[in-house]
Amino acid sequence: xxENVYKKAEIVGSSKTSIxxxxxxxxxxxxxxxxxxxxxxxxxxxxxIVDGKVGHYQVTLKIGFRLD
Amino acid sequence: xxENVYKKAEIVGSSKTSIxxxxxxxxxxxxxxxxxxxxxxxxxxxxxIVDGKVGHYQVTLKIGFRLD
Amino acid sequence: xxENVYKKAEIVGSSKTSIxxxxxxxxxxxxxxxxxxxxxxxxxxxxxIVDGKVGHYQVTLKIGFRLD
Amino acid sequence: xxENVYKKAEIVGSSKTSIxxxxxxxxxxxxxxxxxxxxxxxxxxxxxIVDGKVGHYQVTLKIGFRLD
Amino acid sequence: xxENVYKKAEIVGSSKTSIxxxxxxxxxxxxxxxxxxxxxxxxxxxxxIVDGKVGHYQVTLKIGFRLD
Amino acid sequence: xxENVYKKAEIVGSSKTSIxxxxxxxxxxxxxxxxxxxxxxxxxxxxxIVDGKVGHYQVTLKIGFRLD
Amino acid sequence: xxENVYKKAEIVGSSKTSIxxxxxxxxxxxxxxxxxxxxxxxxxxxxxIVDGKVGHYQVTLKIGFRLD
Amino acid sequence: xxENVYKKAEIVGSSKTSIxxxxxxxxxxxxxxxxxxxxxxxxxxxxxIVDGKVGHYQVTLKIGFRLD
Amino acid sequence: xxENVYKKAEIVGSSKTSIxxxxxxxxxxxxxxxxxxxxxxxxxxxxxIVDGKVGHYQVTLKIGFRLD
Amino acid sequence: xxENVYKKAEIVGSSKTSIxxxxxxxxxxxxxxxxxxxxxxxxxxxxxIVDGKVGHYQVTLKIGFRLD
Amino acid sequence: xxENVYKKAEIVGSSKTSIxxxxxxxxxxxxxxxxxxxxxxxxxxxxxIVDGKVGHYQVTLKIGFRLD
Amino acid sequence: xxENVYKKAEIVGSSKTSIxxxxxxxxxxxxxxxxxxxxxxxxxxxxxIVDGKVGHYQVTLKIGFRLD
Numbered sequence: 083x084x085e086n087v088y089k090k091a092e093i094v095g096s097s098k099t100s101i102x103x104x105x106x107x108x109x110x111x112x113x114x115x116x117x118x119x120x121x122x123x124x125x126x127x128x129x130x131i132v133d134g135k136v137g138h139y140q141v142t143l144k145i146g147f148r149l150d
Numbered sequence: 151x152x153e154n155v156y157k158k159a160e161i162v163g164s165s166k167t168s169i170x171x172x173x174x175x176x177x178x179x180x181x182x183x184x185x186x187x188x189x190x191x192x193x194x195x196x197x198x199i200v201d202g203k204v205g206h207y208q209v210t211l212k213i214g215f216r217l218d
Numbered sequence: 219x220x221e222n223v224y225k226k227a228e229i230v231g232s233s234k235t236s237i238x239x240x241x242x243x244x245x246x247x248x249x250x251x252x253x254x255x256x257x258x259x260x261x262x263x264x265x266x267i268v269d270g271k272v273g274h275y276q277v278t279l280k281i282g283f284r285l286d
Numbered sequence: 287x288x289e290n291v292y293k294k295a296e297i298v299g300s301s302k303t304s305i306x307x308x309x310x311x312x313x314x315x316x317x318x319x320x321x322x323x324x325x326x327x328x329x330x331x332x333x334x335i336v337d338g339k340v341g342h343y344q345v346t347l348k349i350g351f352r353l354d
Numbered sequence: 355x356x357e358n359v360y361k362k363a364e365i366v367g368s369s370k371t372s373i374x375x376x377x378x379x380x381x382x383x384x385x386x387x388x389x390x391x392x393x394x395x396x397x398x399x400x401x402x403i404v405d406g407k408v409g410h411y412q413v414t415l416k417i418g419f420r421l422d
Numbered sequence: 423x424x425e426n427v428y429k430k431a432e433i434v435g436s437s438k439t440s441i442x443x444x445x446x447x448x449x450x451x452x453x454x455x456x457x458x459x460x461x462x463x464x465x466x467x468x469x470x471i472v473d474g475k476v477g478h479y480q481v482t483l484k485i486g487f488r489l490d
Numbered sequence: 491x492x493e494n495v496y497k498k499a500e501i502v503g504s505s506k507t508s509i510x511x512x513x514x515x516x517x518x519x520x521x522x523x524x525x526x527x528x529x530x531x532x533x534x535x536x537x538x539i540v541d542g543k544v545g546h547y548q549v550t551l552k553i554g555f556r557l558d
Numbered sequence: 559x560x561e562n563v564y565k566k567a568e569i570v571g572s573s574k575t576s577i578x579x580x581x582x583x584x585x586x587x588x589x590x591x592x593x594x595x596x597x598x599x600x601x602x603x604x605x606x607i608v609d610g611k612v613g614h615y616q617v618t619l620k621i622g623f624r625l626d
Numbered sequence: 627x628x629e630n631v632y633k634k635a636e637i638v639g640s641s642k643t644s645i646x647x648x649x650x651x652x653x654x655x656x657x658x659x660x661x662x663x664x665x666x667x668x669x670x671x672x673x674x675i676v677d678g679k680v681g682h683y684q685v686t687l688k689i690g691f692r693l694d
Numbered sequence: 695x696x697e698n699v700y701k702k703a704e705i706v707g708s709s710k711t712s713i714x715x716x717x718x719x720x721x722x723x724x725x726x727x728x729x730x731x732x733x734x735x736x737x738x739x740x741x742x743i744v745d746g747k748v749g750h751y752q753v754t755l756k757i758g759f760r761l762d
Numbered sequence: 763x764x765e766n767v768y769k770k771a772e773i774v775g776s777s778k779t780s781i782x783x784x785x786x787x788x789x790x791x792x793x794x795x796x797x798x799x800x801x802x803x804x805x806x807x808x809x810x811i812v813d814g815k816v817g818h819y820q821v822t823l824k825i826g827f828r829l830d
Numbered sequence: 831x832x833e834n835v836y837k838k839a840e841i842v843g844s845s846k847t848s849i850x851x852x853x854x855x856x857x858x859x860x861x862x863x864x865x866x867x868x869x870x871x872x873x874x875x876x877x878x879i880v881d882g883k884v885g886h887y888q889v890t891l892k893i894g895f896r897l898d
Binding site: 765 | 842843844846856886
Binding site: 289290291292293294295296348350353 | 635636637638639640641642651652655656682686
C-alpha cells in the first residue's frame, strides 16, 4: 500500500450456521458492486434467537477497498 | 433478517427544534436515494450555539438498509 | 446514598413518538416489578425505519435501584 | 474557525420535561459567565426516577467557546 | 418491536469446541428460565489455555428478551 | 470453567472508608440472594463529596456467578 | 438535583500512600477555590515508580459542583 | 449548517512523508467524486515499516460532505 | 510530581499548516492565562476542508497544569 | 490465582479456515517460547480479502501467563 | 523524558488485601527482570470471590520502562 | 500474511520536533532488538510543556513483527 487511497464500507452479513459464514456472505455481496476489496475488520457480532437457539448470526464488517 | 446482507451509511441530520426532528430529517433525506431502509443507530449528538441558545441540533446516525 | 447497595438492570423502552417517551415507558414497566428505582443512564438510542420515517425509537437504559 | 483557539467546559443541565430543555438550561447558564459560545457536544444522558417516572433529566455537555 | 419493553441479561457461555458452540450453550441455558428471548450481542470472547491449546472458549453475551 | 454457564449482575457498593470496603459490601449483599459467586470486575469508581471530603465511595461491579 | 446546573472540573491528585489518599487530596484542593462540590468520578489511576515501588499514585477525577 | 443533511465517508490516505500528507491525499482523492466536502475527523493513524523506518503512514479519516 | 495537585483544561488549537502547529498554538494561548503548564494529551484531530484541501487542522488537547 | 503475578503478551494469529484456527495458531506459537500460559482475550478480528473471499483471518489475542 | 524511548509491559498483580498491594506486587516482580521502571497505568481491576468475600484482587497494569 | 504469527510490542518514542520524528525514533530503537518489523499503530499522542511550548512529543505505538 503506497500512496494509494482506500475507502471503507460498513456491511452486515447474516448466516444461520456460523460467524465465518456471515463474514463470507457480506464479502461476497460487496464484491458484486465494489472492486479491489482488500481487507475487513469485524466491528460487531450479534444475532436473533429463535426457539432457544441462534436463528442467525449478524456480523458487521468494515470492508476496505482501493480506489483506482 | 435471514441470509440478507445490509449496508450502513453514516448521515448527519440537523434541526432547529429537537433531536427527534434532526433524526427524521436525516432519514427522510437518505430515503430519497437509498431503498429498503431498516434501522438507525444514534452515534453522536451535538450542535451549534447562537446567542446563548441552541442554534440547531446535529445528530449523527448510522442507517442500515438491505441490499437487494 | 450511604452504605447502601444498588443493582442495575438493563432495559430497552420503545416509542413511536419520542426518545423521552421511550425512556418513560421503560421506567414505568420496570417499576411494576422492581422497588426503589433511583436513577437511569441512557446507553444507546436506535430505532426502526418504516416508509422513510422513524417507526419507533428504542432506547436502552441502565436503571439503578436500591436493594433493601 | 481559522487560527483561533477554543476552550471546552463540561456542564450538566437538568430539566423535568425533556433532554432538549436540559441542554438549553446548561447553555443558558454557561452564557452568563462565558463569552463566544460556539458549539456543544452531548457526552452523557441520565436522570433520577421519582415514583416510577423521570424526576428530571441530567445531560452532560461539552461546550466550546472561542478565546479572545 | 412496537411499544414493547425488553430486558437484557448478561450471560457467559463456554465450550471446548467453538465460539458458536459457547453462544448456543449460553442461549440454551438462558431459555430454561427466561421467556421471549429475541436477540443477542457478543460482548467479549476469551478462554482458558491448557497444554498449549484452547481449553475452552468463554463468550459473554447480552441476551435481549421481551417483558410481557 | 468447563461447559458451565455464568451470569453477570451489575451491583453498586458504597462505603465511607475505602474502595475495597465498597467492593466487599457489594459482594456481601449479592451473596445473600445469589449462589456460586465466582468473580467481579470493577466498572466505575465514583462518590459523593461532603464538606470538602469524600462522603462515600460508590463502586460499580459486575459480579459473575455460575448457573446450576 | 432539580433544574440546577453543574460544572465538572478535571483534577489530578497524588499521594505516596494510597488511591483514596490521592482522591482526598484532589478534593481538598478543589474545595479551596470551588464551592458546592457535589460528586466525583475516577477517570484514570496511574503513578510513578521509584526503586521498584510505587513512588506516588496519580488519580484523575472529574469533580462536579453546582453553579449558583 | 442549518436544516442541512450531511453524509460521512470513511477514507484511508497514505503517504511516505507525513501524517498531514496522508490526510491531504485522502481529501484530494475524495474531492474527485464527492461534492461539498466540509470537514474531516482523524479516526486512526498507522503504517507499514520497511527496513527499520516508516514505509508509509496510513491515516483513516471520516469526511463529512453536504448532500444537496 | 509528589503530593501536588494538577488541573486539566481542554483546549482546541487550529492551524492552516500542521497538527504540530495547532498544538503549539493551543499551548501558547493557554500559557497566557494559566501558570505551571506541565503536559498535554491529544484527544481528537479534525479540521475543515476548503476547495479539496485542508483548510485548517483543529486539534483538541487536554493541558495539565500544577495548582499552587 | 493467589498472590501470583502474570504477564500479558499481544499475539496475532492467522488462518485460512476459521477464527478458532487462528486463535489456536497464535497460542501454539506462543507456547513454544512462553511457559505457564493461562488464558487469552480476543482483542480484534480482521483479515485480508482475495478474489471476493476471506484470504485469511487475523485474530489479535492477549495471552496471559504466570511468571515463576 | 527527552529523546528517550520507552517500552510498556502489561502485568497482572494479585493480593488478598488491597488494590494497592496488588499494584506493588506487580511492580516488585517486574523490577526483578526489567530495568529503569518509570511509571504505571491501571488498566483493569477485578478479582475472585470466595465465600461471599473478595478472595484476591487482580489488577492489570501497564508498566513503562526506559530502554537504554 | 498467511498462517504467520505476529507479536505486538508497545513502545513510546519522543522527539522535540514532531510527531513523525517521535514515531521514527520508536521504530528505529525497536529495530535494534526485534526482527521482521511489519506495521505500527498510533495509540496515544501526548508530551511535556516547557516555557509555554512543546518540550517534546511522546507517541505511544504498537509495533507488529513477525515471529519466525
